[in-house]
Amino acid sequence: MSSTLTGTAPPAGTTREVVAPWRRTRVLALPEVRWAAAALVLFLLALPLHLLGAPAWMWGSLYALTYAAGGWEPGWAGLKALRDKTLDVDLLMVLAALGAAAIGQALDGALLIVIFATSGALEAIATARTADSVRGLLDLAPATATRISDDGTEETVHTDRLAVGDVILIRPGERVGADGRVLSGASEVDQATITGEPLPVAKEAGDEVFAGTLNGTGALTVKVERDPSDSVIARIVAMVEEASQTKAPTQLFIEKVEQRYSVGMVAATMALFALPLIFGADLQSTLLRAMTFMIVASPCAVVLATMPPLLSAIANAGRHGVLVKSAVVMERLGQVDAVALDKTGTLTEGTPRVTDIRPLAASSLDEDGLLTLAAAAEHPSEHPLARAILDAARTRGLYIPVVTDFSSAPGTGVTATVDGCTVAAGSPARLLSEGDGHPAAVVAAQLENDGRTAVVVIRDRTPVGVLGIADRLRDEAATTVTALSTLTGATPILVTGDNPRSAVRLAAEVGITDVRAGLLPQDKVTTVRELQQTGRKVLVVGDGVNDAPALAAAHAGIAMGRAGSDLALETADAVIVRDELATIPTVVALSRRARRLVIQNLVIAAVFITGLVVWDLIGTLPLPLGVAGHEGSTVIVGLNGLRLLRDAAWRRARDAR
Template sequence: MTTTELETLSPPIGARCTDVLSDTLEGYAGIESVEFDLESGQLKATFDQRIISNESALQVINKAGEIAATRVGQCVAKAEHGHAACAGCAGQMGEMLVAQYQAAATLPIANIQGGVIEASLNQPHLAEGEISIAQASLSGNKIAETKKIDFSIAQEKKEVALTILTLLTALVAFIGTRNGMPTLTIAILYGVAYVAGGWYGVQASLDALREKTINVDLLMILAAIGAALIGQPAEGAILLFLFSLSNTLQSYAMDRSRKAIEKLLDLRPATATLKRGEKWIDVPIDELLLGDTVIVRPGERFPIDGSVTHGQSEVDQAAITGESVPVHKDVDDKVFAGTVNGTGALEIKVTRLAKDTTLARIVQMVEDAQSTKAQTQRMLDDFEQVYAIIVLAAAALLIVVPYFLLGEAFQPVFYRAMTWLVVASPCALVISTPASFLSAIANGARNGVLFKGGVHLEKTATLKVLAFDKTGTLTHGMPKITALIPLSNLDEDELLRLTAALEARSEHPLARSIVRSAHERDLNLPLSTSFRSVPGQGVEGKVEGKTLWIGNERLFEERGVAIPADVLSRARAIEDEGQTVMYAYSAPEFLGLVAVADTLREDAVEMIKALKVAGIERVVMLTGDNPRVAAKIAERAGVDEYHANLLPQDKVTVLKTLQNKYGPVAMVGDGVNDAPSLATADIGIAMGGAGTDVAIETADVVLMSDDLQKIPFAIGLARRAKKVVWQNLVFALAVIVLLVVSAFGANLALPLGVIGHEGSTVLVVLNGLRLLGYKG
C-alpha cells in the first residue's frame, strides 16, 4: 500500500466538492480511500500499488479533480490547452459557460498561461444531473476546433451570399441603365456589386502586398476597377461576379476533399460505456483514462483504442485499415476507435487517450499532408510570382506604347489591357496541382493508405524499384518451430526452455515463435540476465548462471567459434528445405539446433504481378536470413532478385546501389526493424501502421493494414494523380494561350475572357476531384 498527497484543488474546496471527488475516485480499482483537508485544499489518496501504479493513480486523481471541478461551482476547473491560450479563447469559454451552465455573468477567467486555462465557477447550484462541463467547453483545442468548423460553415454561406448579391445588384443596375433609372441609384448598385464581388479578392490582394508578393486576386481587382474607370462598370461587375462564383465553386469542391477525411472523426462515438466498480456508466470519451475498462456491445462502434480483455467477436476495420473482410478479435488483440463490433460483446482496456487514437492521428496526419506542397506545386507558386509581375508589366506596356507612342485612342487601349490582365492570369495553372493531390491523399486515407504529404505522393508516382523486407512483409511473420534437435544431454523441452528464456527478451519474430512454442508446452521459463541483441546475428545473455548464445552462423564466425562439421551438415540439410536454423551454444558445446519456417503470404505472388503491370521495373527481396532460405522464398514469390545475410547497414548499402542503377526506390518494411532502410529509400512504405506508432512516424507512406494489395493501389493512385496534374497543366496553359490570342487577334470581349478564365479554373478543380473515386 502506498499513500500519495496532491494539492489539486484551489481555493479551499467545499463539502459538496469532496462528495463528488469521493464518488469519482473510490469507483476506480485500486483506490482504497480518499481524505480531504478543507482548509488547505489538499487531497490525500491511499491506493494499492499491486493494482494501480503511481503514474496511473496520479492520472486518475488529476482527472477526478477536473470532473469534480466541472460539477461544483466552488472548485477551479482546469483544462489542458494545446497552444498558447489567448484572451479570445478565454472570452469564448466564459460565454459558453454562462450560456450553457448558468454560471455567474462575472465569471472570472484566470491563469491563462503555460497552456492551462482555469475557470472559477461561481454558481454552486448546478443540478446533480449536470454531470460535467464537456471537454469541448473547457479545452482550448476543442474551442479552436469548434470555431474552425463554425467559421468554415459561416465562410461558405457568406461567399454564396456575396456572390448572389453581386449578381442581383449588377443585373438590376444593368437593366436600370436601359430603362431610365436615376444615375445615382445605378452608381450605388454598381458600388454594392463591386464591394460584394471584390470583398475577398481585396483582402487577399492586401495580404499579398503586405508580404511583398502579387497574386491573381490583385490582377482581377485591377481589371474590374479599370473597366469602371473607362465607363464600363457592367463589365467590371460581371468580372467580379464570375470571379466570386468561381472562387465559391472552388472552395466548395476543395472542401469536399477535406470533408472526406474529417468525416472519419464522425465515426467515433461521443460516449463510452465505462466499468466503474460493479457498475457500467456512460461517460464522454475524453474522460477515459489509460487502463479503464470499456464494454462494446454487438453492432456498436469502438469509442477508443484498446486491447481485448474479455470476449470474442468479428470487427469491421474498413474505416481504419481499408480491409473489406471483418477481422476476428480475441483476448489481447488490438481494437481501434471508429471500427464496428460484430456479433459478440467485447470488454477492452483503454490503451490510448481519445486525442491520441489511431483514428485521430490519421486525420491529423492527412490534414498535415494536405498542407504540404509537392515539388510541382512549389514550382508553380514560384512561377506565379514571376508571371504575375510580367502580366502587370505587360499590361502597363499595352497602355503606354499604343496610347503615348502610337497615338491610339485611350479607351480601346485601356480596355484591351484590362482584358489582358484577366485572360493572362494563371488561376487554373496554380490550382491544378493542389486540387489533384489533395483529392488523392484523401482517397488514399479512406482506403487505408496514408501519404505523408504531396511530395511523397509525387515521388511514389516515379518509383522504378520496390525492395521488400522478407520476414513479416512477404511472409506472414509468424514463423513456427519445425524441429528441435538437441546436440548434448538435453531433451527437446529443456532445449526449448533455455532458448525461450533468453529469446523472451527479444522482439524479433523468430524469437516470438520460440517463446510461443514454450508457452504451448506449459514450460516454466527462468529469468535471463545480461541480455544483448546482436542485429542480424542473434542474442546473447545468461540463463541460470550460464552464458548462452543463440543465432545464425555469422554470430559464431565473428566470435571465433567453429561450428562442428556434423552440426553444420545437419543445419544445411534443413536450410535446403527453406527453413531457418538457429544454433544454441553454451561454452564449450553446442546445445542444439532450432529450426523454424515462415510461409509466404497468399497474396504476395499476385501483388508482385500487379506491380509489374503498374510499371515497376524491379522487385527485390532483402533479408538477414541465410541464402538457402532466401532463395526458396524468392523463387516462390517471383521477385527479380534477392539479397541474403544482410545486417541493417547492409540493406542500406544495397538500396543505394539500386538507386544508382535503376532510379527511385521504395523500401517496404514493418517500420521498426527497417527504420534505417525506410529512411534511405526514396519512399519508405510501412505496413500494418494501425498497430505501431513507429511505422506511422518513420515511413513516408503508411499502409494501415497488412494487405499487400494496398501497395499496387498506392502506386496506381500516385500515378493517376500525376497524370491528372499534367492534364490540368496542359489544359490550363492551352486556355491561357487561346484567350490571349483571341484577345489580340479577335478583340475578345472582357466578359468572355472572364468566362474562359474562370471556367478553366473550375474545370481543373473538378478534374482533380475525380481522384476521390479512384479504386485501382
C-alpha cells in the same frame, strides 16, 4: 544472427521496439495555418451572402478581409522578392486577385487567394512535422551514461561529454549511450532501430554496439569508439536532412517557369493597358480590357488542371488505407521505374514464428511433445523467441506445465525443471557439447542454412529436438513483387540489415534475385543513389528508423504504417496505414492514371486560355464572356479530375497493375 539465443529480456526490448518520442509542433502555432484558416472561414461566410443577393457591403467587406488574411503574407514576400529583382507567382496571384476585384469579380479573386493560402499552410505543416521527427530521433540516444574511470569508480555524465576511449557501463534494460565495442560482459541488444534485424543480437567481448540501441538482461562494459556527434544515429539524422534537400532542383525548375510566366503576364497586362492610352483610347475601356486579360490569362485553370486529379487520387487512396502526403508525391509515385524493398516488417510481418518442429528419432517425442517441453521452459521468459514458441504451443492448444528453478543466461538460453526433468532451450552452438556430428547439430545446421534461427531442446542433458524460428512472410508479398515488376519493367531489389542467408532465402520465396543484405542505413542510401545514377527513379518501401535515410533519398518513399517508426512515417512520402502490401502497386497504377488526366487537363486549360487571350488581344472580348470562358474551363478540368474519386478508379488501378 542465425544463432541468436533465447534468454530473458525486458518487455521494452521486444521485437521492433522503435523509436523516437513524438515531438509535435502545434499546427495552429504555424502562422501560415492561422492565416489560411482565417481566409477560408471568411470566404465561406461571404460566399452564401454573395450568392443570395445580400447587400454588397456585407459580402464585400468579408471578401476584403479574405484578401487581407490570405494574401498579405505572399504579397509581402513577393514585394521583398521584387527588391531582389525577382517576380514570383505568389505575387502574381495576389495581383490577379486584386485585378479581379477591380473589375467586379471579387469571388474569383477571393477563391484564388484561398487556394494559394491553403497550399502554403499544407507545405508549412509538412515541413514542421518532418523537422519534429528528425529532432525526436536524437532522443533515442540517452542523455546520460555511466562512465568508469581508471580507478574503477563510476560517475554519471552527459553523453555529450563522452570522448573516444572512455569506458561506459550499460546496465540491463538501458539504452547504449555511444557507439563503441564491448570490452566485457554478455547480453543481447535490440538494434532494430539501426540494422532492422527482427531479433535481439547476442553481444560479447569484441562486438560492436550502437548508440540508441536497447540492452537486454546482461551488463556490458563498452569502450567508446566514436564521438557522440559522429554516432550512427547522429549520422542518420544528418543523412535524412541532406537527402531531403536533394529534391530541391525540381523546385528550382518550377520556380524558373513561374518567374518567366509571371514576368510575361505582368508585362503583357501593362502593355495592354499603356499602349492604347498612348494612342488615345479612353481609360475605362482600356482598363476593362487589361483587367479582362489578367483574368483570362490567370493560371487558375492550369492550377485546377493539375490538382483535382492528384487530390482525387489521394482521397481515393486514403479510403483504401494509403496515406499520400501531397499532390507532388502522388505524381512522383507514377514516375518510378525501380523499387527497393526492406525485408523485416515490410515483406515480412516483423514477428518471429515457429516454422519447424524437429524431434529427434531417439527422443520418443512427437512434435507436440517437443513443443510442450520447449514452451514450458520458455514460459517465464519475455524474449521474442520465447514468445514465438509459446504462441505456437497455444495455437495447437497444448497444455503448458508449471516449471520451477527457471534461470536464463544471456547468449546461451534458458533452463527449468519440467515435470521433474531438467530442460534447457537455447543456442545449439552453446548447448551442444558433442560438436557438429551430433544429430541435433546436423538438424540445427540445416535450419540455419535455410535462414531459420535454431533453438535446441535438451532434456536431462540429452538433446531431444530442434525448433526452427523465422520471421513470417506476408501473404501478399509474392504477388506484390510480381505486380511491381510488371509496372516498372524490372524486378524489385531487397535491401536489408539482416543476415545474407535469411535474406536470400526469403527473396527466393517472392521471386527477388538482387539481394543486398547486412546493410547499415548509409549503405541503403548508397544503394539507392547507385540506382539513381543510372537514370532510374527509385521507390523505397520500408518501416524502420534505419530505412528513413533511404526513404528520404529516394524519388518516392513508402512506409509501412502499423509497426513503422515515427521517423519512417514522417520521412516517407506515403504511408500504408493498414499494412496491406498489395496496395503499393495499386497506388502506383492510380498515380499513373492521375498523371494522364493531368496532361489531358493541361491541354484543355491551354486551349481555353490561349483562345480567350487571343480573342482579347485581336478583338473585343466581353468581360462576362471572358469570365464565363475562364470559369468554364476551370469547371471542365475540375470535373475531369474528380473522376478519380470513384471506387471504380481504384478497382481499375488494382486490375491494371
